[in-house]
Amino acid sequence: MGAKPAIPEMTDNLHVTMHNTVVRLSRPTYGAEEGVALGFSQYLAETGQGLGIKLARRTAENAKLTNFAVIQALPRIADADPQTGLLMESLIDAIAQNSDEAKRRLADFLEKRSAKITHR
Numbered sequence: 432m433g434a435k436p437a438i439p440e441m442t443d444n445l446h447v448t449m450h451n452t453v454v455r456l457s458r459p460t461y462g463a464e465e466g467v468a469l470g471f472s473q474y475l476a477e478t479g480q481g482l483g484i485k486l487a488r489r490t491a492e493n494a495k496l497t498n499f500a501v502i503q504a505l506p507r508i509a510d511a512d513p514q515t516g517l518l519m520e521s522l523i524d525a526i527a528q529n530s531d532e533a534k535r536r537l538a539d540f541l542e543k544r545s546a547k548i549t550h551r
Contacts, residue, residue, distance in 0.1 A: 494536065496527040 467475045476482035490498065504523045508516045527533055539545040 494527070494530065494532045496530050496533065500527060 461469065461471065463475055466472050474482055474486070493501075500523050504519060508519045508523075511519060536545065
């Protein structure tokens with residue numbers, strides 16, 4: 432007879448064990464308070480406050496390149512060695528400043544046509 436097919440078996444600690452190889456299927460879960468304490472998020476709100484929607488609307492008001500830089504570039508800059516990070520930061524800064532939207536917003540600011548920045 433040939434070898435038996437590898438059939439995974441569930442163990443009590445929610446891992447899958449297959450021929451001495453453990454593949455983790457689950458991760459620890461954290462409550463809201465723990466998540467803030469560990470730095471996973473910056474805000475803790477009561478259910479139903481709509482804070483997530485408010486933050487999403489404010490984020491949507493950002494320049495598109497700003498959101499791109501925050502989501503795509505900043506994590507890579509943080510992971511890069513210092514010289515590469517400085518180069519990446521300079522490149523993203525140059526790209527963002529050269530966009531039509533950035534130029535318009537800067538002109539609006541300089542000519543006092545933009546809304547005053549306040550802490551919300």
